[in-house]
């Protein structure tokens with residue numbers, strides 16, 4: 001079974017910084033492949049290389065069976081891309097932007113009208129089609145960019161953070177739309193994001209990327225299973241003391257401090273709650289709240305990278321978990 | 330076929346953007362009028378060329394100047410496209426860099442030509458004598474002059490990261506080319522400093538403006554070079570600059 005995308009030691013170096021470091025990934029036909037990572041992980045750089053915009057420093061890749069370097073033109077014809085940053089002409093109307101794209105990608109003139117009408121309907125911009133883009137809201141522009149990437153019926157669609165800056169309703173809408181597209185047109189999608197919920201909801205497989213490398217690659221449920229257990233969140237008056245005590249008691253399990261609360265990963269959350277309460281009480285620590293929940297991708301990310309995906313980087317691994325993480329590296 | 334459709338669509342975009350920028354179109358009327366009315370009015374009596382009044386002399390020069398300034402200015406579209414991200418959409422398309430360059434070049438040249446035609450229309454209003462046939466002969470010459478100049482503007486812009494730098498570089502190039510082209514005063518004949526004569530022979534615009542004068546002023550004007558030499562030099566300049574521009578676009582990220 002040929003892969004839709006296959007990279008061989010794909011590397012991009014900026015001066016001394018290895019933005020993408022010997023990347024070896026395969027993307028299967030028809031899947032939604034999520035590339036998840038914090039700011040600066042190398043997601044956009046990877047996508048830019050796969051789209052032939054950036055030349056790899058070393059290594060190579062095939063996209064739709066075409067070599068990235070020697071068959072760049074064929075690669076370009078068979079892909080669609082929605083860039084992370086805006087890339088529409090706001091002095092033109094939506095219809096003009098779409099027509100231009102169709103012409104650049106050699107869509108036959110006889111088919112253009114139909115395809116453009118269908119795309120406009122899909123992204124729900126029919127009634128604004130002949131307005132200048134500068135009169136559009138950010139979300140409307142984003143929807144148009146998504147639609148534009150599809151006019152030439154690409155086999156692979158690259159979406160670089162497709163829903164950044166959109167309201168929850170529009171995000172939801174776009175997610176639905178991406179899933180529908182994939183099913184209706186048999187498109188393979190490579191999606192980069194730093195939204196956990198986005199990666200979780202859309203991706204068939206997720207690659208967590210950090211410092212230009214893939215840290216782990218699996219299906220969302222399998223990734224969550226690697227954590228094997230529940231996450232208990234405790235708020236108390238002396239978090240640091242409690243952290244030490246709990247780490248000591250739990251041995252190899254994990255604790256970390258997140259936004260002033262203690263997060264503990266345990267095999268059985270419900271059973272751990274009374275024990276944690278007991279430890280606190282014995283040591284005169286006053287517990288304000290105590291909850292157990294199932295792990296989410298955010299926890300997976302933290303587990304594998306030692307960092308929160310949130311921009312402020314407020315979450316850090318503490319105690320044993322950090323030591324464990326260092327040992328893995 | 331695909332490349333031709335791409336060329337057309339890129340051309341059309343430049344034209345649309347140009348026409349929609351009404352302020353610029355209107356403001357662009359002002360400068361040539363100032364030269365032709367105020368400058369020619371105040372300065373003209375002092376510069377005597379037998380058989381031609383100064384306004385008539387200046388007229389083809391100001392057409393050339395309009396083409397020069399507009400053409401160089403159009404390079405700004407490249408910087409805008411880079412700044413606002415649209416360049417990525419064009420560069421990732423399955424279209425050759427030559428086509429991308431030519432699309433922009435033809436589009437911007439058409440825009441510059443429209444400006445040139447507007448200045449030409451002022452000629453009618455100001456009563457500069459010529460017959461309508463000259464208009465037909467002048468159009469292709471204006472275009473030939475524009476191609477090379479637009480290519481220079483696009484090439485420079487493809488290297489520039491910001492609008493400010495582009496503005497500074499433009500002034501640096503526009504004014505010497507303008508002053509040394511014979512647009513405002515003859516660049517040969519008695520009394521002209523030798524260095525100025527020499528410098529003007531290296532200026533492609535000198536030949537373009539001389540060609541315009543040959544057509545517009547007819548037998549009253551004694552050309553520096555025969556028309557075919559003038560146009561030959563302009564054509565060579567165009568071909569070289571298109572080559573340079575295509576190379577510059579090829580290395581653009």
Ligand SMILES: Nc1ncnc2c1ncn2[C@@H]1O[C@H](COP(=O)(O)OP(=O)(O)OP(=O)(O)O)[C@@H](O)[C@H]1O
Nearest residue numbers: 014019037038039040041042043044045046084194
């Ligand atoms: N043109 C460039 N020149 C120098 N360094 C660059 C360039 N482009 C990217 N980088 C660096 O490469 C690294 C990876 O950047 P990249 O844009 O791929 O990250 P990303 O994963 O897309 O992040 P984000 O979530 O912020 O979009 C960063 O450290 C960035 O500073």
Ligand SMILES: [Mg+2]
Nearest residue numbers: 043044045084
């Ligand atoms: Mg990015």
